[in-house]
Amino acid sequence: MNRSYRKAFTVAAAIIVLFVVQTLLHQTHSFAAPLSVSSSADTGTSVLNFGGEVLNGIQKFISFTGFRNASSGNLIMIAVGLLFIFLAIRFDYEPLLLVPIGTGIIIGNIPFFQDGGVNLQLGIYQQGSVLNYLYYGVVKGIYPPLIFLGIGAMTDFSSLISNPRLILLGAAAQVGIFLTFLGALFLGFSMPEAGAIGIIGGADGPTAIFLSSKLANGSIVHGLQTKNLIGPIAIAAYSYMALVPVIQPPVMRLLTNKKERKIRMKPTRAVSKREKIIFPIVALILTTFISPGALPLLGMLFFGNLLKESGVTKRLADTARTSLIDIVTILLGLTVGASTQADVFLTPQSILIFVLGALSFVVATAGGVIFAKVMNLFSSGDNKINPLIGAAGVSAVPDSARVVQTEGLRYDPSNHLLMHAMAPNVAGVIGSAVAAGIMMSFLM
Amino acid sequence: MIAEIQIPTVIEEGIVIAITGYAIVFVALLLLYYLFSSLSKFLTWQIKQNLIKSGRFPKHIKKEDSLHISGETAAAIAMAIYLCRDLHDDESNVLTIKKISKVYSPWSSKIYGINKWSKSPR
Numbered sequence: 001m002n003r004s005y006r007k008a009f010t011v012a013a014a015i016i017v018l019f020v021v022q023t024l025l026h027q028t029h030s031f032a033a034p035l036s037v038s039s040s041a042d043t044g045t046s047v048l049n050f051g052g053e054v055l056n057g058i059q060k061f062i063s064f065t066g067f068r069n070a071s072s073g074n075l076i077m078i079a080v081g082l083l084f085i086f087l088a089i090r091f092d093y094e095p096l097l098l099v100p101i102g103t104g105i106i107i108g109n110i111p112f113f114q115d116g117g118v119n120l121q122l123g124i125y126q127q128g129s130v131l132n133y134l135y136y137g138v139v140k141g142i143y144p145p146l147i148f149l150g151i152g153a154m155t156d157f158s159s160l161i162s163n164p165r166l167i168l169l170g171a172a173a174q175v176g177i178f179l180t181f182l183g184a185l186f187l188g189f190s191m192p193e194a195g196a197i198g199i200i201g202g203a204d205g206p207t208a209i210f211l212s213s214k215l216a217n218g219s220i221v222h223g224l225q226t227k228n229l230i231g232p233i234a235i236a237a238y239s240y241m242a243l244v245p246v247i248q249p250p251v252m253r254l255l256t257n258k259k260e261r262k263i264r265m266k267p268t269r270a271v272s273k274r275e276k277i278i279f280p281i282v283a284l285i286l287t288t289f290i291s292p293g294a295l296p297l298l299g300m301l302f303f304g305n306l307l308k309e310s311g312v313t314k315r316l317a318d319t320a321r322t323s324l325i326d327i328v329t330i331l332l333g334l335t336v337g338a339s340t341q342a343d344v345f346l347t348p349q350s351i352l353i354f355v356l357g358a359l360s361f362v363v364a365t366a367g368g369v370i371f372a373k374v375m376n377l378f379s380s381g382d383n384k385i386n387p388l389i390g391a392a393g394v395s396a397v398p399d400s401a402r403v404v405q406t407e408g409l410r411y412d413p414s415n416h417l418l419m420h421a422m423a424p425n426v427a428g429v430i431g432s433a434v435a436a437g438i439m440m441s442f443l444m
Numbered sequence: 445m446i447a448e449i450q451i452p453t454v455i456e457e458g459i460v461i462a463i464t465g466y467a468i469v470f471v472a473l474l475l476l477y478y479l480f481s482s483l484s485k486f487l488t489w490q491i492k493q494n495l496i497k498s499g500r501f502p503k504h505i506k507k508e509d510s511l512h513i514s515g516e517t518a519a520a521i522a523m524a525i526y527l528c529r530d531l532h533d534d535e536s537n538v539l540t541i542k543k544i545s546k547v548y549s550p551w552s553s554k555i556y557g558i559n560k561w562s563k564s565p566r
Contacts, residue, residue, distance in 0.1 A: 158515075160480075161484070162515070164476070164477045164480040164481050165481070167473045167474075167477045168470075168474065168477060171469050171470045171473040171474070172470075174469050175466060177465075178463075178465055178466045179462070181458065181461070182455070182458055182459065182462050185454060185455055185458040186455065191454060191457070191458065266514070267514040267515055269513065269514055269515065270513055270514065270515050270517075272487065274487065275480075275483065275487065278483065279480070282479060282483075283476060286475055286476060287472055287476070290471070290475075291468065291472065419515070427473060430473065431469050431472075431473055434468070434469050434472050434473070435465060435466075435469050438469065439461075439465065442461050442464075442465065443461075
């Protein structure tokens with residue numbers, strides 16, 4: 001038998017054993033005497049009473065174990081967490097995200113005693129727990145702007161500055177956001193919830209978390225009581241971002257022919273330092289004047305980029321793109337994963353969000369590719385665009401650009417599209433943040 | 445007879461938000477596109493004026509676009525400069541031959557090249 005199958009079989013067997021033990025413990029509990037948390041008032045010294053106390057203590061201990069409190073939902077989510085870790089390690093799918101999220105899912109689904117409103121300060125949703133404090137950064141939308149600061153400090157906008165018309169591909173791919181928004185409305189989600197779900201189509205994890213923390217956080221938004229959908233939206237966004245190499249290529253092949261896939265684009269021009277410094281300042285002012293709701297995200301993105309390009313704040317830029325973004329990624333991944341506590345996460349809404357998320361990635365990819373083909377109708381000679389780069393308009397940086405490069409090389413081994421694809425890719429980041437700001441201004 | 449399709453108000457409102465929102469995203473990025481296309485042209489024009497003022501503008505260049513060099517060309521030039529400047533040590537290019545007082549040197553002296561254990565050819 002194949003080695004990986006054996007491993008999968010072992011994991012499945014372990015889950016079944018846990019499930020059986022948990023079921024048995026549930027059965028034994030129904031025969032046992034009801035538990036009292038306070039100790040017995042009778043302090044007699046007889047052996048019988050002592051035995052009863054011991055039994056009571058053991059039973060209380062058992063009632064606090066994970067085996068006693070586990071539900072099938074917990075076990076399913078632990079299996080999902082293990083799958084995430086497996087995908088990250090075995091197939092190298094976004095390991096920096098999937099390992100923290102997968103571990104977070106396991107941590108968030110370790111069952112513990114929750115009956116009778118007892119607050120052990122353990123779970124992520126329990127006031128005062130450590131995880132609850134860390135989760136504060138997600139709920140209040142603190143982590144996403146910090147991630148954007150790091151992304152700005154590590155992004156080179158040269159390819160976009162040298163060929164600015166490719167910015168339009170980043171705008172075209174945002175069709176995924178708005179069609180998913182409509183899809184969610186059709187499926188019966190309220191307006192703010194639909195807005196938060198729609199942003200999955202932007203293929204940008206931090207933006208999805210930021211917007212869902214504002215629009216679908218369980219409070220009253222736009223005069224409507226919303227459900228807490230931060231966990232399902234974040235997990236859907238990050239899962240599909242990791243699956244970009246699986247989702248995008250079939251759509252790209254479906255919408256292009258071999259001749260189009262072999263189009264060679266003229267090399268990008270060298271960009272002066274002055275242009276690189278002007279870009280973040282001008283883009284910051286322009287985009288945030290149009291969409292002030294995107295200020296926390298775009299402000300930090302362009303601030304990070306200015307730190308990088310100014311050339312005089314190397315230390316700050318280095319910190320933003322290394323230590324800071326790493327720390328925030330760890331906290332964000334772990335807490336988002338832990339927020340998938342089965343009783344909150346495993347709902348029919350989550351399944352609908354996952355279905356909508358998959359469709360939104362397909363629509364966004366198709367939107368970018370089709371728009372590139374439309375642009376080609378108005379271009380000639382050297383200015384033709386390889387429509388594959390339209391797929392990079394979704395803002396999964398740099399994964400979708402890498403997918404474009406791989407697909408391009410498949411049909412012409414000397415046609416490197418990576419640098420061309422980076423332009424719509426970073427434009428997609430700006431576009432999805434602008435779209436998030438617009439959603440906020442409409443729906444808050 | 446065509447049946448009238450009833451669209452709920454929420455969906456109608458949603459369609460308006462979606463169309464308006466998408467249009468705003470497009471306008472924002474379209475403005476960025478125009479701004480940076482213009483900025484590039486302005487900077488090139490400025491370079492051209494500076495070159496003309498200093499008398500270094502090549503007369504055969506007619507289009508301003510020709511002033512742009514591709515990233516590949518820039519990389520090739522940078523590599524050439526690196527190979528020329530940084531790969532070798534800087535030297536004075538002055539050769540000095542000093543005559544030393546000691547005439548005899550064991551260096552290449554024949555006596556040291558004779559090995560008494562060497563086999564003689566048969």
